[in-house]
Amino acid sequence: MKANKILFILSILWGCFACTDGLEVIPENSVTFENYFKTEKDIETSLNALRDEFRSTCAFNANKTPIDLGFVHDTLSSTSAQKSFNWDASQFTPIYVDFFWNSHYAIICYANILLENIDKAEITQDRKDYYIGLAHFYRGFTYFRIAQKWGEAPLQTDSRDISKKAKSSVADILQFALDETNLAIKLLPLRDGLIDANGSQVTDKATPSKEIAQALKADLCAWKAAINNEPELWQEAINAANFVIDSCHYTLATDPEEVCTKVLPGGSDEGIFEIKFNYVEATRNPWTPMEEFVTFPIRPEDGRGDIKYCYARMFETTVDKMYPGHFEGMIAEGVYQGDKRRLAYFYDLDTIRKNAEWHALAEGYAYPYKFRKVQLGTTSWSQGKFECFACDHIIYRLADLILLRAECYARINKNDLATKDLNRIRERAYGNRSHDYNAATEGSDLRYIIFKEREKELLWEGKRWYDIVRNGYWKTELSKFHATQMTQQDVDNGALYMPVGYPAFNENSLMTQNKYWQARY
The missing domain is CATH 1.25.40.390 (Serine Threonine Protein Phosphatase 5, Tetratricopeptide repeat)
Incomplete structure (x- = not known):
C-alpha cells in the first residue's frame, strides 16, 4: 500500500x-x-x-x-x-x-x-x-x-x-x-557492482553505472565544447570516452550483420546504455527514424510496391554513394570487398537490381532492413501486422563512442589517434583494412570524414541531427532552406532549437x- x-x-x-x-x-x-x-x-x-x-x-x-x-x-x-x-x-x-x-x-x-x-x-x-x-x-x-x-x-x-x-x-x-x-x-558503482534493493546484481543495461555516466559525460562535454566554444572540454570528452572504451565490459560486434541481429535488438556486448523493449507498454516503446521508412519486408502486410507510399524513402543510388560496393566487381576469392553495412542495413539490394520485376516495383528505392526485430499484432484487426519494432532503445553503443572520440581527437589535431578510431569502425564495416582513411583520396577534412562515417554507421539511430548541430554543418547537411535562407544570425538567435x-x-x-x-x- x-x-x-x-x-x-x-x-x-x-x-x-x-x-x-x-x-x-x-x-x-x-x-x-x-x-x-x-x-x-x-x-x-x-x-x-x-x-x-x-x-x-x-x-x-x-x-x-x-x-x-x-x-x-x-x-x-x-x-x-x-x-x-x-x-x-x-x-x-x-x-x-x-x-x-x-x-x-x-x-x-x-x-x-x-x-x-x-x-x-x-x-x-x-x-x-x-x-x-x-x-x-x-x-x-x-x-x-x-x-x-x-x-x-x-x-x-x-x-x-x-x-x-x-x-x-x-x-x-x-x-x-x-x-x-x-x-x-x-x-x-561500476557496472559489475550494481545491486538492487533485494541484494541482487543488476545485469540490465538500463540502470546507470559509472561507465554509463562516463558515456554521458563524453557526449555532454563534446556538445558543450562545440556549442559554448570551450576547447578544453574536448580532452575531458576523450578521457570520459576512454573510461568506457577501455572497459572490459564492452566489445564491438563482429560485423554489420551482427549489429542488426544482436546489437540493435538489445543486450549485446556492444550496447552501453539502452532501454528495454516492453510490449505491455506498446504505445511507449522505442521509436527509431527507420519507422518512417518501414515497409516490405519488415511489414508482413506490405508488398514490394508499397515502398512508394512510405513517409520517407531513399534511392538505391543514394545507398550506393553512402556504402560503396556492388556484388559485381566487388568479390575477390569469394569474399565481398564492399561496405558490408550495405548488405546488412538494406534488403537484397543487388539481388533486386538483377530482377526486372522486383526492380520495377521498387521504383528505384532501397528497402531499409537495419532494424528487423518487430512486434506483430495479436488482436483480430491487427493479427500478424507490424505494430512496432521490438528492439531496445540504444542510447549509447560502443561504435558511437569510438567515433565520437575520433571527432574529439580531430578537434584537437590528434589526427593519428582520430584516424585509428575511424579505421577501427571501417575495418568492421569492410571486414579488412582495405578502406583505411587516405587523405590523398578522401580529402584532408578529417572531422567531416568522421561525421560522414557516423552518418553511415549510426543510420536511423537518432544521432545525425545532433551531430550536424554540434559540428555546425547545418548549411551543407540539412535542407535547401538552411543552405540558402538561414543565416548565422538566425542560428545565434536559436533557429536550431525547438520553440x-x-x-x-x-x-x-x-x-x-x-x-x-x-x-x-
Missing part, C-alpha cells in the same frame, strides 16, 4: 506539471512525505516512477522532432513533412505537443524529491550514495536533453521552490548538467520564447 501511495502522490505531482508551466509543484510538507522514504523499498519505488518518466520522455517520442529532422532521405510523402524539413514556421508552432517540456521537468521534479528526502531512509550510506548518484544522473541527462532541444530553459533544483522562473542561459544549463554528471560518476511549447508560459510571466521563433509568431 505504501508503494502505491507514493506512486499516487507522484502522479498528483505530474498533474501539476501538466496543468502549469512544468515548474510549479506541491511543496513538501508533513502530510505529503512525512511517512514515506523510510525504507529502501520506498526509495526504489519512487525511483521506478522517475525511471518510467525518463523512459517515455528522454528515450522515446518526446525527443522525436529534432531526431526526425536529421535523418537521411531522398523523398517524403507528406506535405507537412516537407515543410518541416524546410523549416516552415507553420510546423513549429508552440501548440504541438512535441515542443512541450512538461515531461522533462517531471523527471527533474522526481529527482529533486528523491534528493530532498533520501536522508529519511533508514539505509546504509553506501546505498544512499547509490540512489543519490542515480538521481543526479537522471537530472543531468534530462537537463542535457533540454539544452540540446530548446537551448535556454529554467533551472529547477528544488521541488519546494514554486516561484516563477526565467530561463537560464544554455551555458548555465549545460554546466549544471555536467556538474550533475560528475556527481553521478563519483557516486555510482518552447505554450504550457511553459502558463502562470509564468518571466517565460520568454526563443528569439528566432518569437519573430515568426
